Amino acid sequence: MVTPSAHSFAPRALRLRLTGALSLRDGQMQQRSVAIEDGRISKGPLPEVDLTGYYILPGIVDLHGASLDFRRAALPAVRDPTSLLAASEAEAAAHGVTTAWLGQGWSWEGGHADPAEAQRMLALQAAYADGRARLDLRASLICETHTVESRDALLAAVRRFRVDLVLFSNRLAALQARRTLGGPGQADLAQRMRRAAQDSHDVPRHLCRLAEGFDTLGASYGSLDDPDGETRETFSMIGAKLCVRPARRTAAALARAVGDPVLLPAPAVLDVGSNRNDCPAIDFVRDGLCNALVSNLSYPAMARAAFTLADKDILPLADAWNLVSAAPAAIMGLPDRGVIDYGRRADLAIVNAGTRAVEGTIVAGRIAHLAGMAAERFLTGRAGVAVAAE
Numbered sequence: 309m310v311t312p313s314a315h316s317f318a319p320r321a322l323r324l325r326l327t328g329a330l331s332l333r334d335g336q337m338q339q340r341s342v343a344i345e346d347g348r349i350s351k352g353p354l355p356e357v358d359l360t361g362y363y364i365l366p367g368i369v370d371l372h373g374a375s376l377d378f379r380r381a382a383l384p385a386v387r388d389p390t391s392l393l394a395a396s397e398a399e400a401a402a403h404g405v406t407t408a409w410l411g412q413g414w415s416w417e418g419g420h421a422d423p424a425e426a427q428r429m430l431a432l433q434a435a436y437a438d439g440r441a442r443l444d445l446r447a448s449l450i451c452e453t454h455t456v457e458s459r460d461a462l463l464a465a466v467r468r469f470r471v472d473l474v475l476f477s478n479r480l481a482a483l484q485a486r487r488t489l490g491g492p493g494q495a496d497l498a499q500r501m502r503r504a505a506q507d508s509h510d511v512p513r514h515l516c517r518l519a520e521g522f523d524t525l526g527a528s529y530g531s532l533d534d535p536d537g538e539t540r541e542t543f544s545m546i547g548a549k550l551c552v553r554p555a556r557r558t559a560a561a562l563a564r565a566v567g568d569p570v571l572l573p574a575p576a577v578l579d580v581g582s583n584r585n586d587c588p589a590i591d592f593v594r595d596g597l598c599n600a601l602v603s604n605l606s607y608p609a610m611a612r613a614a615f616t617l618a619d620k621d622i623l624p625l626a627d628a629w630n631l632v633s634a635a636p637a638a639i640m641g642l643p644d645r646g647v648i649d650y651g652r653r654a655d656l657a658i659v660n661a662g663t664r665a666v667e668g669t670i671v672a673g674r675i676a677h678l679a680g681m682a683a684e685r686f687l688t689g690r691a692g693v694a695v696a697a698e
Contacts, residue, residue, distance in 0.1 A: 319674045322673050324343070324355045326342045326357050327360075329342075329361075330363050330364070332363070332366060342656070347673035349648055358685060358689055361662065363661050365659060366629070367404060367645065368403070368407075369406070370602055371473065372409060372603070373409060373602070374603075377412070393436045394436075394440070397441060401671075403611060404666040405443065406670075406676070407446070408603075410445060413449075416454055416455055416458075416504040423455075434447070447469060448471065449466070451518070452480070454508065456510045467525055472526070472528060475552055477531070483501055484501065528549075529550065530543070534555060534556070535556060537556075544568050551568050553604065557587055560597040569599040571601070572592055572601055573603075573609075574601040574603055574612070575604055578616060590617070599635055613631075615664050633647070653672050654673040655670065656669070657669055658670070668683075
């Protein structure tokens with residue numbers, strides 16, 4: 309008896325033409341159809357689905373998603389982390405994300421970011437991505453700087469699980485700045501902090517060796533939450549070029565001055581939650597200090613931020629959407645996605661032009677999410693029979 313694999317239940321590839329919508333082609337919004345065949349953008353006559361009243365936009369490429377860690381912290385009683393992966397993927401798909409990096413901590417702090425636990429989660433993510441995922445799901449590592457003792461294990465994990473994105477973070481200084489550490493488990497944390505602090509003199513050499521390893525393995529790397537320009541310059545000098553979620557304008561300005569990409573959290577552009585920066589994040593975009601947006605803790609914020617930038621006349625919609633599609637794809641060296649063009653992957657977000665709701669997400673020519681009136685259009689259009697027969 310042959311047991312069917314998870315791929316047996318994957319949605320079939322579409323073969324159709326989407327008509328009537330405004331699509332982002334050649335850097336501008338155009339009244340132009342989009343044909344899909346063999347998982348890619350195609351040409352020629354195909355069964356049609358009328359999407360008048362919609363935008364067809366390149367699928368969102370999200371380089372820093374923290375939803376998995378958030379779910380693990382909010383639902384500590386969940387024993388099967390695979391269900392948390394599925395929930396994160398479903399939420400991402402429902403908001404137009406087609407390629408997503410799920411952040412996993414690697415830290416001296418222990419808990420979910422303990423190196424042993426991180427390796428377990430990387431193995432689960434790799435298995436899920438290969439067997440069940442409908443999106444292009446990838447793992448990134450949020451590596452604390454004071455992890456000297458686990459360097460070899462970290463590089464081995466990057467190699468084994470094909471991790472292609474690592475972000476350095478330094479929470480030790482922030483934790484040390486607290487006057488007291490009270491409450492359950494804080495004595496253990498204080499002890500871990502003291503051990504990590506003892507490695508401080510080895511950290512510069514440690515980071516340089518990690519950088520050499522990442523270069524050899526072909527992984528992109530950068531830093532998270534740079535507090536100032538000096539810190540960003542230090543990371544840039546060792547090759548950690550990505551400046552993600554900078555805490556100060558000086559860090560973003562330094563990154564742009566030396567040609568390093570600046571990635572801002574989309575929720576900050578919307579002023580969702582507390583503003584971590586010393587000036588509004590939307591001003592970073594206005595002043596040219598932003599290369600791309602990331603979801604951070606909110607997948608819905610990605611599309612909303614792009615439309616907000618257009619509504620406020622900060623950027624044309626095409627340029628604003630590039631911050632969540634073409635730009636991050638280029639940053640990660642993925643030339644097959646981020647734009648709608650012949651031969652590229654058919655990664656698409658179908659957005660209701662009236663409500664701005666993402667009603668359809670297509671990944672490599674397969675439906676990952678379909679809802680609302682868009683679902684009715686697909687079911688009742690001329691392509692309905694073709695989709696069912698594929």
